[in-house]
Amino acid sequence: MKYLVFVCMLLVAASAHGVEKAAQQVFDNEIERKAVQAVVWGIPAVNYDLMRQEMLTKxxxxxxxxxxxxxxxxxxxxxxxxxxxxxxxxxxxxxxxxxxxxxxxxxxxxxxxxxxxxxxxxxxxxxxxxxxxxxxxxxxxxxxxxxxxxxxxxxxxxxxxxxxxxxxxxxxxxxxxxxxxxxxxxxxxxxxxxxxxxxxxxxxxxxxxxxxxxxxxSTIKWDESFFDNLNRVIQEEPWIVRDRVMIDQLKSIGIEKDKPFKPDRHVQSLLTKGVKEAQALLEAKYDAGLPPFFTEKSRWTFPAYPDLIKASQSNFDEPDAYPVDHRGVAYSYAYIGIKRLGAGQFYSISIRDKDGNNFDGGKTYRLNVPPNVPVEQYWSVTAYDRQTHALIKNVSRASRSSQISELVKNEDGSIDLYFGPSAPRGKEANWVPTDPKRKFELMFRAYGPTKDFFDKKWVLPDVALMRK
CATH class of the missing domain: 2.60.40.1610 (Domain of unknown function DUF1254)
Structure with missing residues (x-):
């Protein structure tokens, strides 16, 4: 009889332990899920704080x-x-x-x-x-x-x-x-x-x-330190009314106004999982592509989602829109906010060649820039590291622009630019180097774009892989 009671007690304890373990898993899932949401929502502020901290510490x-x-x-x-x-x-x-x-x-x-x-x-x-x-x-x-x-x-x-x-x-x-x-x-x-x-x-x-x-x-650090940057901004700044829904969300992961942010090792591991999941999510959305700009099938896209551009111009004060997810994607690859995008400058991004393939730093590509680019100031094309979205490390230069006097023009006034690990023979002046071990992406800048630019009377063609 005593043995039977002992066995029953063990079964009850095991059952209670199982319930406790299941409940802990639910709470862990909540922290990880809230961490993902915090990254997507908070990345503009973290982006800002990373630059500020680089200034203050370096x-x-x-x-x-x-x-x-x-x-x-x-x-x-x-x-x-x-x-x-x-x-x-x-x-x-x-x-x-x-x-x-x-x-x-x-x-x-x-x-x-x-x-x-x-x-x-x-x-x-x-x-x-x-x-x-x-x-x-x-x-x-x-x-x-x-x-x-x-x-x-x-x-x-x-x-x-x-x-x-x-x-x-x-x-x-x-x-x-x-x-x-x-x-x-x-x-x-x-x-x-x-x-x-x-x-x-x-x-x-x-x-x-x-x-x-x-x-x-100031590239985004996809680890638990992300939340240190976010916490710093939360502690310093008042809540914006539209963001008050995040107060409890952040409290769930340990970020609370006027309280220290000191996650234990277990919570740190969950935050790390969350930030990695957010990174994968934002990268997948970026890789899916932004809306094409010059033509319906152009590989050159808008610099950001149209709803984000609209929201930014209206101070994120639209009654039925708050594109937090699209904002999160944008601030994973860029910084600064522009009040009137297109009035002073316009950007277009390309992450794939005309055949739809990712740019490979070990291959050489050609872009033909047609003559008479409709800009009042200048145009440029810059190559960035596809993973970090920063300038490619250890290369001699990052771009070519209409400011470069030695650019070689074609007879029709167009200009061929080349992107690759080495310059095609005789094309050094028109060449932008890439890292053969890494993928890259391109950005076309139009400073002082005119009406003809937005009316698509001038079209930038897609970048083509040079066949050997």
């Missing part, structure tokens, strides 16, 4: 100052799909202590910029520069903290933000890549100023730091 730059690349970007700039045919200036800001002024220069003879100002979620606050809201006149743009009500002095352009942090990307345009023109672009870029509105009457000198020789790597 350069002498600080929030409220300006870092810049004192030469056309090379592979040491490992941000997502940057433009190697303009000089980059970046200014991170916070309005926690009051409004911040971005005092931007007017265009001059042979000198201009294209700029975008965004908050920490990379929501565009305004476009500035030659084709921005100021139409090249420059101006004193003032970033206002949440709920700011005071009247601004005359002559300032108010930009109301829902949160405190953000940054500006200021692209100082280049006539060419010559040393003289690069220096002129640097000198022009250094005319921008950043300072608190409270000292606008006598602003201090803006501090600039040249970071051209620093490995600046």
């Amino acid at each position: 350069t002498s730059g600080k929030v409220g100052q300006v870092i810049y690349w004192g030469r056309p970007l090379d592979w040491k700039n490992q941000t997502l799909t940057p433009n190697p045919d303009a000089l980059y200036f970046m200014a991170f800001f916070t309005t926690r202590d009051g409004p911040v002024v971005l005092d931007l220069p007017a265009a001059e003879s042979g000198a201009s910029f294209n700029g975008n100002i965004v908050n920490a979620w990379q929501l565009p606050l305004e476009d500035a520069g030659l084709l921005g809201i100021d139409k090249g006149k420059g101006g004193k743009f003032v970033i206002l903290p949440p709920d700011y009500k005071d009247k601004l002095p005359d002559g300032f352009i108010p930009l109301q933000s829902e949160i405190y942090g953000g940054y500006m990307l200021f692209r100082s345009n280049l006539k060419s890549h010559s040393d003289t023109d690069v220096q002129a672009s640097i000198d022009y870029g250094k005319k921008l100023k950043i300072y608190p509105l409270s000292v606008a009457g006598n602003p201090p000198e803006t501090i600039f730091a040249d970071v051209k020789n620093i490995l600046f790597d």
Whole structure:
């Protein structure tokens, strides 16, 4: 009898253990699932914080100052799909202590910029520069903290933000890549100023730091550190009303405002699984392709999903739309937000050749750029690492553009560009190197596109594999 009771007790204990184990699996599944959702939702803020942390930990730059690349970007700039045919200036800001002024220069003879100002979620606050809201006149743009009500002095352009942090990307345009023109672009870029509105009457000198020789790597880190970046932004910034649904979602994975984020080893393993699953999801969606741009079957696509472009232009304030998934895909391969995409610049992406195959860095491809590209400024084509979406490491250059005087033209005025591990004989000037061990992708940039560009009166053909 005692033996029977003992056996029954063991069975009850085993059953209870089984129930407990099943319940634990349910909770683990929830953490992993919520981690995936947090990555897709939070990637714009993480993207922003990765760049900010690179500045703070690897350069002498600080929030409220300006870092810049004192030469056309090379592979040491490992941000997502940057433009190697303009000089980059970046200014991170916070309005926690009051409004911040971005005092931007007017265009001059042979000198201009294209700029975008965004908050920490990379929501565009305004476009500035030659084709921005100021139409090249420059101006004193003032970033206002949440709920700011005071009247601004005359002559300032108010930009109301829902949160405190953000940054500006200021692209100082280049006539060419010559040393003289690069220096002129640097000198022009250094005319921008950043300072608190409270000292606008006598602003201090803006501090600039040249970071051209620093490995600046803000590519997405697909591991548990993703959540450290996300937690940092959550702790610093107020909740945007439309995102309050994420409060409990993040609490489920240990991210809660005003509380330390210290997941134990078991939770860390679940977060790692979640971020890897999110990576696979976002990569699969990107690989499925964006909508074609030039023709219905073109391999050149829009730079982002049309619903995301529309939402961004309306401050993500549409009553029946909030394309979080599409936003997540976009900020896995790019950064910055553009208020009026197409007014100042337009981008088109190609991840496959005309036959529908992925670009292979060990093969050589040709792109024929037809003559008379309908742009007011310049066009360019840049090659990126397909996996990281950054400039291909350890190559001599990343792009070719209409700014390059030595480009060889065909008799009809078109230009053949070549992408591959080595230049076809006699085509060195028109060649962009690739890594033979890695896949790559291409981006076509049109700066100052005209109406003919959007009316498709000029069409960029697909990239063709060169047959041996």
